[in-house]
Amino acid sequence: MLSSPRYIYVKDAYRDEMVGKEVRLRGWVYRHRVVGNKIFVVLRDPTGIIQCVLDRSIVGDEVFDEVERLGIESSIEVRGMVRKEPRAPGGYEIHVRYAKVYGVSRDFPIKGGEGIDYLLDNRHLWIRSRKLTTIMKIKHSVLEAGREYFLRNGWWEVTPPILTASACEGGATLFELKYFERKAYLSQSAQLYLEALIYSLEKVWSLTPSFRAEKSRTRRHLAEYWHLEAEAAWYTMDDMMKVSEELVAYIVSKVLEKNKNELEFLKRDLTILKNAVETPYPRIEYDEAIEILQKRGVAIEWGDDLGADEERELTKEFDRPFFITHFPREIKSFYMKLDRDRPDVVLGFDLLAPEGYGEIIGGGEREDDYNKLLQRIIDEGYTVDDYKWYLDLRKYGSVPHSGFGLGVERVVMWIAGLDHIRDAIPFPRFRGRIYP
Numbered sequence: 001m002l003s004s005p006r007y008i009y010v011k012d013a014y015r016d017e018m019v020g021k022e023v024r025l026r027g028w029v030y031r032h033r034v035v036g037n038k039i040f041v042v043l044r045d046p047t048g049i050i051q052c053v054l055d056r057s058i059v060g061d062e063v064f065d066e067v068e069r070l071g072i073e074s075s076i077e078v079r080g081m082v083r084k085e086p087r088a089p090g091g092y093e094i095h096v097r098y099a100k101v102y103g104v105s106r107d108f109p110i111k112g113g114e115g116i117d118y119l120l121d122n123r124h125l126w127i128r129s130r131k132l133t134t135i136m137k138i139k140h141s142v143l144e145a146g147r148e149y150f151l152r153n154g155w156w157e158v159t160p161p162i163l164t165a166s167a168c169e170g171g172a173t174l175f176e177l178k179y180f181e182r183k184a185y186l187s188q189s190a191q192l193y194l195e196a197l198i199y200s201l202e203k204v205w206s207l208t209p210s211f212r213a214e215k216s217r218t219r220r221h222l223a224e225y226w227h228l229e230a231e232a233a234w235y236t237m238d239d240m241m242k243v244s245e246e247l248v249a250y251i252v253s254k255v256l257e258k259n260k261n262e263l264e265f266l267k268r269d270l271t272i273l274k275n276a277v278e279t280p281y282p283r284i285e286y287d288e289a290i291e292i293l294q295k296r297g298v299a300i301e302w303g304d305d306l307g308a309d310e311e312r313e314l315t316k317e318f319d320r321p322f323f324i325t326h327f328p329r330e331i332k333s334f335y336m337k338l339d340r341d342r343p344d345v346v347l348g349f350d351l352l353a354p355e356g357y358g359e360i361i362g363g364g365e366r367e368d369d370y371n372k373l374l375q376r377i378i379d380e381g382y383t384v385d386d387y388k389w390y391l392d393l394r395k396y397g398s399v400p401h402s403g404f405g406l407g408v409e410r411v412v413m414w415i416a417g418l419d420h421i422r423d424a425i426p427f428p429r430f431r432g433r434i435y436p
């Protein structure tokens with residue numbers, strides 16, 4: 001027998017060739033039950049849980065008495081033999097010869113059945129839960145696939161700032177802060193900076209936090225979220241829609257490939273996710289969206305913005321992600337290029353996730369003409385001086401260009417089938433809450 005068997009992860013114990021082998025495992029006590037002279041410890045590590053059986057006659061009184069008193073979430077190391085055991089959850093267990101306690105945990109504050117506010121106050125502990133761990137693994141795949149997509153397709157990753165100087169677009173949802181002797185703001189989007197970067201690198205992307213002081217609490221808005229943004233010179237709206245759908249299809253395909261266990265643990269229905277791997281996605285114009293909504297009895301008129309409720313209603317028409325394009329200029333940002341043939345609408349698009357989720361990407365073609373952009377800034381009542389540098393981009397070698405922004409937590413929320421965005425981020429910030 002090996003004197004010092006190697007450390008393995010829980011998932012590696014669940015293999016026939018491990019049966020009869022002596023192993024070491026480290027982790028946390030997930031469940032704990034004492035039956036006479038036996039202790040059943042379910043051990044948790046990043047890869048899963050496994051039952052470990054301690055017998056007094058084998059581990060000795062000292063170890064037995066110490067482990068007997070442990071509460072859940074204590075950290076321990078066990079050494080023992082992998083056995084097949086049909087009665088154990090998962091069919092395998094560890095027969096422990098020796099155990100070492102690292103950190104005792106007594107009276108872990110989360111026992112099950114607590115309310116959401118209590119759980120959010122204890123997020124630093126709740127984050128250990130299997131549900132949140134599972135979601136974080138899916139998010140890892142989403143981020144990995146996103147980066148991979150851009151790397152493989154010749155895009156440059158860049159690092160735009162988070163602190164910004166002027167109260168640009170959407171001042172209503174802006175976080176203001178003290179910056180030395182002046183005011184500054186937390187970035188809501190890297191877009192304007194990415195636009196400046198396309199003049200040297202052409203195709204750029206970034207992953208940064210974006211901050212939005214949303215006026216109300218909803219299931220899909222965070223005050224701080226991770227924003228995956230892309231911007232490219234020479235790209236039309238159509239080109240950018242292709243990038244958007246390829247990116248989302250790639251992300252979904254990677255999650256389906258790498259996170260089978262996680263999706264199963266979350267009991268995610270895969271039918272519609274599988275549809276999302278196929279491109280192109282359906283496209284409708286805003287006009288058609290309004291018609292669909294009116295037919296479905298929604299009280300909405302041309303010119304109204306589409307909120308979460310309207311988006312949810314529209315998703316009932318589709319069994320995969322879909323685009324809405326050509327929105328009225330009044331409900332979209334000043335930098336969006338107007339349609340040449342129909343100047344009441346912009347060359348903008350949203351990509352909506354099905355199953356009620358709604359917008360996961362917003363994008364479009366940008367106004368590249370200096371005078372037209374200046375006029376839009378004036379019409380919106382913005383301070384022209386705040387946009388001087390942005391206008392400069394149209395003064396020195398302007399090019400047609402397009403871009404988009406994807407909300408990482410929105411995508412995770414949809415792929416994982418969550419009913420609230422807060423579980424798509426380890427430490428959620430939203431209106432009225434920032435702790436822990």
Ligand code: ATP
Pocket residue numbers: 189212214220221222223224225227359360361362363405406407408409410
């Ligand atoms: P919404 O209409 O859903 O509030 P938006 O149109 O204001 O979103 P954009 O400015 O288009 O959002 O931002 C790009 C993407 O960032 C959105 O498509 C969405 O996926 C994500 N996003 C925007 N606001 C939030 C938020 N508060 N929390 C999480 N993700 C967000």
Ligand code: MG
Pocket residue numbers: 350359361362363
């Ligand atoms: Mg949008």
